[in-house]
Amino acid sequence: MHELHFAVPMAGALLCTLNTRHDSAMLSILLSHSEAKIIFVDYQLLYIANGALKLLAKAERKPPILVLIAESDGSLPADHHIASETYEYESLLAYGHNGFEIRRPNSEWDPISVNYTSGTTSRPKGVVYSHRGAYLNTLATILLHGIGSMPVYLWTVPMFHCNGWCLIWGLAAQGGTNICLRKVTPKGIFDNIALHNVTHMGGEPSVLNMIVNSPISDRKPLPHMVEVMTGGSPQILSKMEELGFGLSHLYGLTETYGPGTSCIWKPEWDSLPLDKRYKLKARQGVQHPGLEEVDVKDPVTMASVPADGKTMGEIMFRGNTVMSGYLKDLKATEEAFSGGWFRSGDLAVKHPDNYIEVKDRSKDVIISGGENISTVEVETVLFGHPAVLEAAVVARPDSHCGQTPCAFVKLKEGYDVDS
Known part of the structure; x- marks a missing residue:
């Protein structure tokens, strides 16, 4: 990823960095929307990328060329059947030359x-x-x-x-x-x-x-x-x-x-x-x-x-x-x-x-009985408690006030609800 932040713009192309937490369905949507021509994939994420490429093929959209970043020894995963034209990253770099002229x-x-x-x-x-x-x-x-x-x-x-x-x-x-x-x-x-x-x-x-x-x-x-x-x-x-x-x-x-x-x-x-x-x-x-x-x-x-x-x-x-x-x-x-x-x-x-x-966030403000309640401020108070590890506050429907705050709290290790 670090190398590509320089190589891609120097080749006159656009970067499109993708969230590694996306599933295959979301990845296929973003590949289609961005019209990506090449996708670089770490070997540990190959199964997600492969699923996205199959979805693109099913939708009769041309999949991008896949460049696989293999393990450190250059080997590919055991199951590497990919629904796309495929290259291996280090091997691809070997075709490069030092005289390349930067496309500014x-x-x-x-x-x-x-x-x-x-x-x-x-x-x-x-x-x-x-x-x-x-x-x-x-x-x-x-x-x-x-x-x-x-x-x-x-x-x-x-x-x-x-x-x-x-x-x-x-x-x-x-x-x-x-x-x-x-x-x-x-x-x-x-x-x-x-x-x-x-x-x-x-x-x-x-x-x-x-x-x-x-x-x-x-x-x-x-x-x-x-x-x-x-x-x-x-x-x-x-x-x-x-x-x-x-x-x-x-x-x-x-x-x-x-x-x-x-x-x-x-x-x-x-x-x-x-x-x-x-x-x-x-x-x-x-x-x-x-x-x-x-x-x-x-x-x-x-x-x-x-x-x-x-x-x-x-x-x-x-x-x-x-x-x-x-x-x-x-x-x-x-x-x-x-x-x-x-x-x-x-x-x-x-x-x-x-x-x-x-x-x-404007969409997250809780309006309770006509009063605006900030979820961030409530979360800040909760974080001040020594037992609280994580907290998230959302609105829940209320027949009297319209909305009231509802907190989801994760306790630190060693604490329980009674404490």
């Missing part, structure tokens, strides 16, 4: 990649990135993360997610070393940090949750402070720093090339009580240098909400690091940019210092 884009606005959204509420949409946007977001993310020359980066953020938050290209620019895990586990994270002297890593809240709740036997002392880019609740941030990690809190979407804002730390916050500091760090902050503007607006009037930390509005973006649009979906693109801003669908407040704080 005609314009910096030409597309470099298509990234499909998760599709939790509907069919995934193909988010189109431009060379210009990827370049600017790459530089901005490097700046936000404080990545200097020759970093050692541990990958727990999937490279299929916003092109690894655009860090694949940025790490190369800084002469970085990439440490990749086939499976993300707390033990694997601590072992690799110690073995490779890791300086930086990224991690979504679920990964941080795994780390802070890992058994002592899986942990190793950190060789130095490891800088982590993440989004998460105040409780997770504080517990990570107790283990010796440095945290920078970011916010963004697939449509903003990953990170779009950062909670830039103010020196005067250092003297505040601990709980207050972490509440401030949990805010999503201000836009990064590559983005023109981010604001919290009334989605109907498009007026900016007052910076009072109370009035809710929708987070909106505009600038070079906002997507070019949704592939083959003009209607969804026009809706997303209605009013001249990209509408995130996330609800937030704006504080007096203009730092934004995300409260919820």
Whole structure:
């Protein structure tokens, strides 16, 4: 995946990184929609890809050429009958030549990649990135993360997610070393940090949750402070720093090339009580240098909400690091940019210092007896309980109030419902 992030654009083609958790049915839909000509497949995921190719053939659609990344010894899986023209990755590379002339884009606005959204509420949409946007977001993310020359980066953020938050290209620019895990586990994270002297890593809240709740036997002392880019609740941030990690809190979407804002730390916050500091760090902050503007607006009037930390509005973006649009979906693109801003669908407040704080997805707000309840805020309270490992809050129907919150909670090992 890392090599292809350079090879594909240099060949004048477009990247389309696919979620490794998709099943064959979803994969076939995305291959068809993207009109992919070639698919590169790791040998452990061959059965999923093969199922998708069979579905394409059944629908009388031409399947893409398959390039199989075999095991380290070059051998293929025992059952490798594939419903497509097939090549082996290393063998294919042997046909290359050093004199290849790079096919550069005609314009910096030409597309470099298509990234499909998760599709939790509907069919995934193909988010189109431009060379210009990827370049600017790459530089901005490097700046936000404080990545200097020759970093050692541990990958727990999937490279299929916003092109690894655009860090694949940025790490190369800084002469970085990439440490990749086939499976993300707390033990694997601590072992690799110690073995490779890791300086930086990224991690979504679920990964941080795994780390802070890992058994002592899986942990190793950190060789130095490891800088982590993440989004998460105040409780997770504080517990990570107790283990010796440095945290920078970011916010963004697939449509903003990953990170779009950062909670830039103010020196005067250092003297505040601990709980207050972490509440401030949990805010999503201000836009990064590559983005023109981010604001919290009334989605109907498009007026900016007052910076009072109370009035809710929708987070909106505009600038070079906002997507070019949704592939083959003009209607969804026009809706997303209605009013001249990209509408995130996330609800937030704006504080007096203009730092934004995300409260919820607009579709996830629970309206109970006429009052708006933020599922994120309820989850944050639940995470503050020492017995709670994971929590998710959703709305459930209620004959009196219309809706009430319903929490799904997973307890930490050693705790039971009675405790």
